Amino acid sequence: MGASVRRKEDKRFLVGKGQYTDDITLPNQSYAAFVRSHHAHARIVSIGKAAALAAPGVLAVLTGEDVAADQLGPLPCGWLVKSKDGSNMVEPPHPALAQGKVRHVGDPVAMVIAGTKAQAKEAAALVEVEYDPLPAVAQIADAIAPGAPLVHDEAKGNVCYDWHLGDAAATDAQFAKAAKVVSIEITNNRLVPNAMEPRSANGYYDSVNDQYTLYTTSQNPHVIRLLMGAFTLHVPDHKLRVIAPDVGGGFGSKIYHYAEELLTVWASRRVGRPVKWTADRNEAFMSDAHGRDHVTAAELALAANGKFLGLRVHTLANMGGYLSTFAPAIPTYLYGTLLSGPYVIPAIYCEVKAIFTHTVPIDAYRGAGRPEAAYVLERLVDKAARELGIDRVEIRRQNFIRPDQFPYQTPVALQYDTGDYHSTLELALKAIDYAGFEKRRAEAKARGKLRGIGVSTYIEACGIAPSAVVGSLGARAGLYEVGTVRVHPTGGVTVFTGTHSHGQGHETTFAQLVVEKLGVPLDQVEVVHGDTGRIPFGMGTYGSRSAAVGGTAIVKAIDKVIDKGKKIAAHLLEANVADVEFKDGKFQVVGTDRAKAFGEIAFAAYVPHNYPIETVEPGLEETAFYDPKNFTFPGGSHIVEVEVDPDTGVVQVVDVAIADDVGTIINPMIVDGQAHGGLAQGIGQALYEECLYDKDGQLLTASYMNYCMPRAADLPMFKVGNHATPCTHNPIGVKGVGEVGAIGVPPAVINAVLDALAPLGVTHIDMPATPEKVWRAIQTARH
């Protein structure tokens, strides 16, 4: 614990020996290719299969009619959000293959299965789909306009739900006594997750044993099994095994139950061979769930001295053409509940309308709702500081929840257990030399560059989640985690976790937990994840939950192992159990030198010749299910310096210093790495990335030729600092780190850009701050 142990899993990745879904080729393998809609909205008039069926190697051509005939269930939504009036959200069916209509570019219409991937792709081009194109809406503003084409007839005005949170009357009262009200209208740009490994699925039906197996690029194989078993494929859990082997990045986009997972397994049953599909990059752009896409108007009420009094937020959130698995929860329970940030705000009222459009479904992407909340608040706080003439650091200090106010109940449902926002802010200010900034600004000006500095102080809620709480909020699943610790006869340990590692390094950090608790060497510990056939159960990895929830389940299982070990040791040492303690890898009778090594107890458990067999079972393996008591609340300060070239509008990030409170740290190197990755994606959102549709719903950014990912050369070296206030309600003290970079940094970047442009009179810019946007803002301000 606390050591930067090198990652155990890296060797196989670095030498190219990782085993990803597409690497798995089964005997008699066949391959699938999908025919996808190139219309945003159209009626399917007819689908001609004959030419494709006649093509070499083709085994089957399947369409929505076949899906309906075999009674496959629609792709389910895992969260029910209710509108203000108590009515349920509109939840239109999402068929695995389009039935009657297509609702976004990329909507799958037909599936072609053939002996080789090339044959499947060639034949897919021969499927003749006749469409009757219909008017489409891609932008939120167009979708809510009167008379807009409807994505689903049952969703009037394209509204999925009209939700609210907080006390409207109390907020009105605070606004009534405000000395100043600051308002802002902003967008949060739509992003494509772009995991390095594209999605892939390989389904296999074994008719002899009536067993189904799915290899898939998933962050949560048990959830996929649950959804397939109960909702889409309709087979009992014990007949279906879902394996998510090495997965090359997820960022949320591999949480959901996608059509291709269901379809490859189903098609295998139809053709009698395993069926594999792997997305190419263009397909990923039009079929992986996208992220963000909000339009928000917000107002902050302040006293004359800069104290926050109240906050009103009105957000329109794009859902895309169908509801993805967790989509409705993202702009509500992972967004509205975060709007207090690290601040004391006496009253908050938030309204969110979710809107259907003819675009790829939107769901969680690194941060999921929390970056959107931090962005609203941090833009607003900076604007308030400017308009009131208060220093932007001072206004934050003045409104922070103080350390002595924890546990702190916000007006938007959450209760923060710990935090120390003043300390993280001071650390970050020092790391970036905030005091010396004006000198750097002057030096840049001499070079013709406009330099700006931007601050963001954020909070997030992760470690999701207490099942009873999320259940009361509409979640259709529990969010506990599961860990099994198997001690082998010779003292080695295998840990089975229900979380999934797709870049996070769990094979190392979870092993470090075992080393810390049991005192065995690191190389004696293996961590197994991603296989419903080997692991009892689990809810997977997302929302920075793995260490806080999955790690705690493992710790609780280890505690059970130790308890059992004490009973065995007491027998062998002829002592009372109460007198046996486990310390430094030994079971010892307190106050004596009589002890048994951990390995001796393990051996005795499996070779129980001299054993308390009347009261203790042989073997040494324990499982714990852990349901957290609360969310965890990482927070911190991110400070960014940029230089703007006023002639071209190019923004260069020249310095980044962050200080996060992620709770107790298991492996500092991995924590830094998580911060680095999140920062890159957060800076990507602020400056580079934007998924664009035209008015007719055509996807304009469907490749890396025009969707701009941040590159290493775009980023400075990051200064990453930490200040831990351990979480109070899990035994490790961890809070979570996976998303902090993506949450904290986007507003810091934009605040820095606006700081750089402030001398020219620019007061607003939307993400991403592209060269043309910056140039236009400068032109507008000058004229």
Place this chain on the structure above:
Amino acid sequence: MKNFAFHRPKSVADAVALLRANDGAKALAGGQSLLPVMKLDMAQPSDLVSLAGIAELRDIRIDGDRVILGALATHDDVNRSADIARVLPALAQLAGGIGDAQVRNRGTIGGSLAHADPAADYPAAAVALGATIATDRRRISADDFFTGLFSTALERDELVTAVHFPAAAKCSYAKFAHRASKYAVVGVMVAKTAAGVRVAVTGAGPKVFRVPGMEAALAARFSPAALDGIAVSPADLNGDSEASAEFRAHLIGVMAKRAVASA
């Protein structure tokens, strides 16, 4: 990608014969443009005639005050050539800014010119320097070579064999790269040669073009300030999600000044 026949001739004559014999044949040099569009099925040649076996096409020579690049000289070859760095450093600099390292290791000048991508960098160098493009059958001046969007004066079975660049008293290339693709949103090559001053712009229009107003001003006084007040109309320029025509017009002015300043 559709199936195709693959040929690897040893001489230019054999390559031309293969192109002539097969209507659907395409010449393959570095493949950095052709292979991606084949993967997307946007090009479906029946035959690929690889030029990789024709060794003499890779030569880089200095002939007096001229740089002669074989058609298969890669961008990296040009970027790293000590001879070019001495005689025409702006060309080496331009080549070092094309695509990324992988593209520069495979992509060739002949392929780039023959493909005539409106956002490629080399066309700006060819036109600004008044280069001559040698083929298997004739010589074409750069002014006549580029005829439109992805179109050149080349016959279907005609191969670029070499490109002749004159040395320049002053020359520099300033590029505003597309953030995602790294192609030129606007690339401006400014060159002062024995033939006069030329300003060639790539990325901004359907093909590389010259800016006579800037050329005249720079001929009078070769200084960034000479370009003050000379605007390029956005009317015929490209506009897309990366940069509108107005922004491109603005960038031509900025990049031209930067090129002059560093020439």
